[in-house]
Structure formats: C-alpha cells, structure tokens
Amino acid sequence: MKWRARLNLPREHGAWAMFYVPLLLGILVGGGFSWPVGWLIIAASALFISRESLLLVWRSRLRGRLDRAALLTLAIDGLFAIGAGAVLLFHYQYLNLLWLGLPGLFLLLLNGWQSSRRADRTMATEILAIGGMTLAAPAAHYVASGRWDGLTGALWGFSFLYFASSVFYVKYRVAIVHRRDPGWRRQITRLSLLYHLLLPAILALLVIRGAWSVLLLPAFLPIIARALYHHRHPPPGLNLKQIGVSEIVYALVFLTLTTFALA
16 A cells, blocks of 8 residues: 555645645745744644545445544544644644634535535535635744734635636536536536636736735736636647646746735
C-alpha cells in the first residue's frame, strides 16, 4: 500500500490548491512566517487531511462495519488539530480563531456527511466545501499579522470568489461534452457564463469605490479570460487532468498577484 493511501491524504489535486493557496496568501499578506503561524499550519493541515479518513469511517459505518485503520488515522489527525489549536488559543491568545475554526469544522463534517452519501459532486456542495477551505486565508492573516480587520475578511472573500470560478468552469467543461441531458447542459452553461460576467463587474465596482487597488484585477484576469474564451469557443474534448494542472497554475498566478496587490 502506498504511503499516500496509508495516510488517507486527499486525492483531488484541486483541493490542495484550494486550501494551501489561501493559507499561503494569508501568511504572505499578514507578514510572513512565525511560530504561531507554524502552529496554525499544523492545526489547519490536520483538519484538511482528516476529511478523507472521516469519509472512510462514515462510509464503512453505512456498510455495517468499521474501518479501524481510518478511525486511527482520523484520531491522530484530530490530536494534531486539537493540540496545535490549543496552543494558538490558550498560549498565544488568538481567540478570534474560534469564529473561523468552528464554521470550518461544521463545513468539514457537513461535506464529509454529503460525500459518504455520494452527494459531494453537486455544485452547491462543492461551493460549500470551497467556503470552508478558503477560511484558511483569514485565519492565516489573523495569526500572521495579529490583526482582525477588514482585510482579514476580504482575503476570504477574494479567495472564495476566485476558487468558486473553478467549480462553474469545470462543471461547464463537463456539461458541454455531456450529450444525454441537454437541459442540464444549458443550465450549467448559463450559470457559468453569468458567474464569469458578474465576477469582473464585482471587482471593478470595488476598485471604482476605492475599496481595493486596481492591481487586484490582474489576479483574476486569467480565469475570467479562460472561461469567457471557452464559452465563445467551446473545446471539443475533455481532459480533466490537463484542466486540473491548468487550474493549479492559475491559482499560483492568483497567489502571486494578490499578494503583490495587498501586501
């Protein structure tokens, strides 16, 4: 058995980017690495990694048995999360982390429950999962900077808006090659197009009102351009691995340019 399977690490490459890019964004905008940030990385990573073990435990229970190996891995992840979280709360006094950690834990449990019932691939559940994973951005900014301000919340908003794009875009790419349900294909196409038309409008409005620098716009430009281009010129085929790699590259561009705009 491979070490990745033994540790029950998440198998979706996109999920790693959706979690660690916001985490790195919060750290870099907040001022960089410190000992509290190290403890946060341990706590947040343990929660993120625990999802796969939680899913295996729940699925085994639904089949009338218990996956003891997954339960052990889940317990180890939980100990790391609780231990590192306790250091942040009681030693460093980052008490506002509770406002992020508790919703994040709830969304983790909700997504795990949905996944155990094979209901995790709907657009709504995937967007909820992104909402939970991108909470890493405000948590990291708060711990790295020691501030709980408008920028802390804005980092979550920008991260959520960015990664929600990938849900609409990937669903659209799947839909246009799905010939058996034209109604679903039309619905997904309209939702994706609407989202990628509204996204630049929202960002432009924030810049015009003086809320954020115009330098933030280039961070979102690649994903808006790729979506609108493919709506105008639908690709004939579907290569999910290639799409996944492209989305990771776009995410790194977002991380670099957003850090430059906000740091």
